[in-house]
Every structure is written in C-alpha cells, then in structure tokens.
Amino acid sequence: MKKGLVKLGTHVLVILFLAFMLLPIYQMAITALKAESEAWLTPPSLYPRNPTLENFIEMFEIVPRLPLFMGNSFIYGLGVSLISLVVAVPAAYGLSRYQIPARRGIIFLLVYANMFAPIMLLVPLYDIMRALGLLNTRLAMILAGSVFTMPLSVLLLSSYFETVPRSIEEAAFVDGCSRSRAILQVVLPLVLPAMVAVAIYAFITGWSQQFVLALVLIQSPDLMPITQGLYQFFSRSSVRWPELMAASFVAASIPMLLFMLVQRYIVQGLTAGSVKM
Amino acid sequence: MLNLQRSPGVRLRTRWAGFPYVLPMLLFLAVFLIYPIFRVLYLSFFEVSMLNMSPKWVGLGNYVWAFTFRMPGQEGVYFLASLGRTVVWVGLSLLLKVSLGTMGAVLLHQPLAGRQVYRTLAVLPWGLPWAIAAMTWAWTMNTQFGLVNGMLMRLGLIEKPVAFLGAPLPAFLSTAVADAWIGLPFMVVMILAGLQSVPEDLLDAALVDGASPLVRFFRVTLPLIRPVVLTTALLSTVWTFNSFDPIWVMTRGGPVSATETLPIAIYNVGFRLLRFGGLGKASAMTMVQVLLVTGITLGYLRALRGSQEVSS
Numbered sequence: 001m002k003k004g005l006v007k008l009g010t011h012v013l014v015i016l017f018l019a020f021m022l023l024p025i026y027q028m029a030i031t032a033l034k035a036e037s038e039a040w041l042t043p044p045s046l047y048p049r050n051p052t053l054e055n056f057i058e059m060f061e062i063v064p065r066l067p068l069f070m071g072n073s074f075i076y077g078l079g080v081s082l083i084s085l086v087v088a089v090p091a092a093y094g095l096s097r098y099q100i101p102a103r104r105g106i107i108f109l110l111v112y113a114n115m116f117a118p119i120m121l122l123v124p125l126y127d128i129m130r131a132l133g134l135l136n137t138r139l140a141m142i143l144a145g146s147v148f149t150m151p152l153s154v155l156l157l158s159s160y161f162e163t164v165p166r167s168i169e170e171a172a173f174v175d176g177c178s179r180s181r182a183i184l185q186v187v188l189p190l191v192l193p194a195m196v197a198v199a200i201y202a203f204i205t206g207w208s209q210q211f212v213l214a215l216v217l218i219q220s221p222d223l224m225p226i227t228q229g230l231y232q233f234f235s236r237s238s239v240r241w242p243e244l245m246a247a248s249f250v251a252a253s254i255p256m257l258l259f260m261l262v263q264r265y266i267v268q269g270l271t272a273g274s275v276k277m
Numbered sequence: 278m279l280n281l282q283r284s285p286g287v288r289l290r291t292r293w294a295g296f297p298y299v300l301p302m303l304l305f306l307a308v309f310l311i312y313p314i315f316r317v318l319y320l321s322f323f324e325v326s327m328l329n330m331s332p333k334w335v336g337l338g339n340y341v342w343a344f345t346f347r348m349p350g351q352e353g354v355y356f357l358a359s360l361g362r363t364v365v366w367v368g369l370s371l372l373l374k375v376s377l378g379t380m381g382a383v384l385l386h387q388p389l390a391g392r393q394v395y396r397t398l399a400v401l402p403w404g405l406p407w408a409i410a411a412m413t414w415a416w417t418m419n420t421q422f423g424l425v426n427g428m429l430m431r432l433g434l435i436e437k438p439v440a441f442l443g444a445p446l447p448a449f450l451s452t453a454v455a456d457a458w459i460g461l462p463f464m465v466v467m468i469l470a471g472l473q474s475v476p477e478d479l480l481d482a483a484l485v486d487g488a489s490p491l492v493r494f495f496r497v498t499l500p501l502i503r504p505v506v507l508t509t510a511l512l513s514t515v516w517t518f519n520s521f522d523p524i525w526v527m528t529r530g531g532p533v534s535a536t537e538t539l540p541i542a543i544y545n546v547g548f549r550l551l552r553f554g555g556l557g558k559a560s561a562m563t564m565v566q567v568l569l570v571t572g573i574t575l576g577y578l579r580a581l582r583g584s585q586e587v588s589s
Binding site for chain 2: 006007010011013014017018020021022023024025026027028031039040041042043044046083086087088090091093094095097098099100101106108109111112113115116117118119120121122123124125126127128130143144146147150154204207208209211212215216226227228230241244245248251252255256257258259260263267
C-alpha cells in the first residue's frame with residue numbers, strides 16, 4: 001500500500017517535471033492549431049477548441065520567402081555537416097591510431113574549443129570574413145558554423161574509432177591492402193554509425209544555431225537562416241503569433257526529430273572527450 | 278596502445294606518420310579559432326569600428342574605456358554593471374539547471390512503468406533551435422495571451438496578468454528560466470548517465486540498513502554522482518556565460534538594461550551602438566569573456582581528472 005503510494009507520487013512528480021519541459025512546445029503546438037479568432041483570447045484557451053491547419057497555409061502568405069529561409073538553413077546544415085565530416089574523420093582516425101606528437105595538447109585544444117560560442121568569436125570572424133571577401137555569403141556561414149561543431153565531432157568519432165580493434169586493419173594489411181584502402185573499405189564501414197551521428201549532429205547545429213552568426217555575417221535577407229527569417233512575422237506594430245508558431249513548429253520539428261536519433265552518441269562524445277586526457 | 282619496444286627512430290617516424298590525418302583539422306582550427314582568439318587580443322589595443330575599419334593604436338585605451346565608461350542615463354560603469362549582472366544571471370540559471378536537472382534525473386532513474394517514454398519526452402527540447410525556444414518562451418510568457426498567465430489566473434494564483442518581460446526584475450528572472458530550460462535536457466541526460474553507473478548493491482545495502490529514501494539519496498546517491506554533477510555543471514557554466522539567443526530574442530537586453538549580460542553587451546558595443554563603441558572596445562570586453570571561459574575550462578579539466586581518480 002505504502003509502496004503503491006510512493007510509486008504514484010513519483011509518477012506525479014515526473015509528470016510535473018515533464019509539464020515544465022514540454023510547456024513551450026505545447027504552447028507552440030496549440031497556438032499553431034488555433035484559429036485566428038481563438039489565438040487572441042484573454043485569458044487564452046488551454047487547448048485549441050476547433051483545431052485547424054490554416055496557419056500552416058497562411059504562414060506562406062505572410063512570409064512568402066519562408067521556403068527560401070528553410071532552404072538556406074538546409075544548405076547551412078548540409079555545409080556544416082560536410083566540412084565537419086571531411087575534416088573530423090581523418091583527424092579522429094589519426095588521434096585514435098597514432099601516438100601523435102602533442103596528442104594531449106590537441107585533445108586539450110578540442111575540449112577548450114568546445115567551450116567557445118559564436119559570441120566570443122563574433123568580432124574576429126566578422127573581421128576575417130571581411131578580409132576574405134566572404135561577408136554576406138553562404139560560405140562564411142558554413143565555415144564559421146563548422147568551428148563550433150568540429151570539437152565534438154572529432155571527440156565523438158575518435159572515441160568510436162577506439163572501439164574498432166586494430167587487428168582488423170592489420171589483417172587487411174596482411175592481405176595486401178594499402179592503408180588507404182584498408183581505411184576506406186574496412187575501417188570506415190565499421191564506424192559508419194558514428195559518422196552518420198556526427199553528420200546529423202552537425203546538420204542540426206547548422207540548421208538551428210546560426211542565429212548570432214547571421215546577425216553579423218549576413219545582411220541580405222535572401223541568405224537568412226530560418227531562425228532569422230522568422231522575424232519576418234514581426235512587424236512594427238504586431239507579431240503574427242499564430243502563423244509564427246506554425247512556422248516555428250515546422251522549423252523546429254526537423255532538428256528535434258533528428259536529434260532523437262543521435263542523442264545517445266552525443267552524450268558519449270561529451271563524456272568521452274575527457275576520458276583520454 | 279602502441280608497441281613501445283620498437284627503436285626510438287621507428288617510433289618517431291610512426292608518431293609523425295599520423296600527423297597528416299590531423300593536419301586539416303589543426304589548420305581549420307588555427308585559421309578559424311586560434312587566429313581569431315589572437316585577433317581579438319590584437320584588436321583590443323586598437324580603435325576600430327564597422328564605420329572605420331582601419332585600426333588605430335590606442336594601447337590600453339579600450340580597457341580603460343571598459344572600466345570607466347558610463348552609458349548616459351544608466352547607473353554605474355557600463356561594462357562592470359553588465360559583468361556583475363552576468364554573474365548573477367548565470368548563477369541563477371545554473372542553480373535552476375543543477376537543482377532541476379538533478380531532480381529530473383533522479384525521477385527518471387526510478388523504475389517506473391513508461392520510464393522510456395518519460396525520458397524521451399524530457400529530452401525532446403534538446404533539439405529545439407535556441408532562438409525558436411526563446412521566441413516560444415516569450416509567447417508562453419506573454420502578458421495577455423500566454424499560457425503561463427492564463428494558467429496562473431485560472432488557478433486563482435494571480436488577479437492581474439504579470440508582464441513577465443515588461444519590467445526589469447521579472448525579465449531578468451524570466452530569461453534565466455528560459456535559459457535554464459534550454460540547458461536542462463543536457464543536465465538531465467548527463468546526470469542520468471552518472472546515476473546509471475552508481476552500483477545497485479550500494480543502494481541495496483543502504484536499503485537493508487533501513488535508510489529512508491531521502492537519507493539514501495543524500496548520503497549514498499548524491500556523494501556518488503557528485504563528480505558527474507560537478508563536471509556537468511562546470512561545462513554548463515561556460516555555455517551559460519556564452520548564452521546570447523534567449524536574452525536577445527526575449528528582451529534585447531532590456532527593459533532598460535536589466536538583462537544586458539556580457540554577450541549582449543559585446544554585441545551591442547561591437548555591432549549596434551557604434552556611437553559608443555566599435556570592434557576594438559568589443560574586443561577588450563571579449564578578452565574578459567575569454568579569460569573567464571579559460572579559467573572555468575581549467576577548473577573543468579581539474580574536476581574531470583579528480584573524478585577519474587575517484588572512479589578508477
């Protein structure tokens with residue numbers, strides 16, 4: 001009896017905690033589903049009385065460039081993902097297979113780099129991109145974005161490379177494989193899950209977190225990522241919240257769903273970086 | 278591990294043989310991370326702004342400015358006020374992250390029916406873009422139409438809606454809550470991983486001893502997960518210090534300057550209030566931020582090493 005009560009109490013506490021964690025997402029969903037007349041009630045209704053999808057259509061009428069902004073974010077995500085993979089995969093291989101000089105220093109650099117956020121490099125990144133003539137280009141956004149996905153990508157991949165026994169490569173050498181063939185045909189397929197995880201993680205970050213960078217690197221509205229593009233729902237006098245929440249819902253569900261797939265790997269990467277110091 | 282019985286010459290060759298793999302990453306970080314850090318240091322000694330990009334040497338002028346400049350109509354030295362505000366704001370957000378994160382992790386660690394569903398739902402917000410999370414929080418806290426006021430009024434807890442983002446103190450607290458919310462899934466997941474590594478037999482032993490759940494938590498579980506909580510909290514401290522999106526989206530640093538933390542101030546001085554600042558002055562302010570982050574990173578590494586000694 002007492003045990004049952006404790007169980008029930010725990011369920012209640014968990015649900016309270018979840019209520020807090022899901023409150024804004026719930027707010028987003030119900031606002032997106034409310035009809036225009038219902039969205040502007042005071043006090044607000046706690047659930048949509050007559051759910052409708054009209055906001056998901058009207059959002060394109062209010063901000064016709066919405067698909068363009070999503071497309072930009074998609075390109076930023078893809079670019080960041082590509083650079084992260086191309087640079088991080090060899091680096092992770094090198095770190096896990098060789099006793100490279102200054103290996104500890106390199107790992108320290110990665111852990112340190114992981115502490116940086118765009119805001120700390122805003123001035124110099126602006127300065128460098130200006131010097132390279134890259135201001136107001138997609139490439140600037142992709143290069144700058146990759147700085148912040150690189151550390152975790154390398155740490156995550158190298159901890160995964162460690163799990164692939166060297167004997168597998170060595171067997172391939174014995175069979176007369178060159179090192180590059182052994183890596184491409186034997187090792188990489190084995191770390192494919194981690195590579196997919198890194199690709200998705202970098203894509204999500206490129207899609208989601210280019211907000212600050214866009215503030216200084218981009219002037220043209222045509223290059224805005226979706227997080228900036230959502231500001232088009234703000235006008236001088238009012239904010240079109242119902243349509244904004246519908247657009248936010250679409251823009252947020254993509255990274256949220258993808259994140260569920262890779263969350264386990266990211267936690268591994270975050271804890272693994274420390275292990276090998 | 279490498280075979281150490283080879284001759285030193287062979288070992289050296291083997292060591293350098295791996296270098297080409299790491300080189301692209303090192304070059305990338307050299308250009309876009311290390312050079313920028315030194316560039317900030319360099320620019321912090323120059324007068325330079327977006328209006329006039331040719332740097333003019335001013336020595337320590339920007340640092341002197343940071344420690345003396347008073348924004349017209351605001352109290353105190355602009356930079357120092359913002360720094361102090363940042364420390365309090367970060368402390369508040371972190372307190373929420375650590376306490377709620379530990380609580381959430383412990384709750385989700387309990388053997389309950391549907392635990393996997395609960396866990397999935399709890400970390401769902403992790404993938405939400407910060408800017409969108411902040412916009413949604415602003416709407417959730419909206420005075421007239423937001424759910425928070427709506428619920429509080431229905432429950433009879435308040436008579437008039439609260440303008441959460443309209444006055445200095447509420448805005449300060451509200452942005453910290455939103456920031457804590459953004460960082461919570463990370464805390465929960467990391468602490469949960471720590472809890473899962475606590476040996477069951479220790480808890481069982483305490484159970485046999487007749488310890489109550491609370492005593493078991495404070496005397497057995499908490500000391501065991503302390504290293505995880507500590508390292509996670511330090512990592513989170515740095516990220517919270519760097520937090521820009523929630524405040525920028527929700528209040529732009531206002532009302533007045535109530536939520537103008539260091540990241541917001543750096544952006545304002547560097548890119549927005551060109552009349553008062555410029556990139557040089559923003560660089561001097563960034564240097565303080567870099568020093569803070571470096572200090573915490575060193576503390577983080579020390580804590581990590583400590584926790585490894587405990588666990589191994």
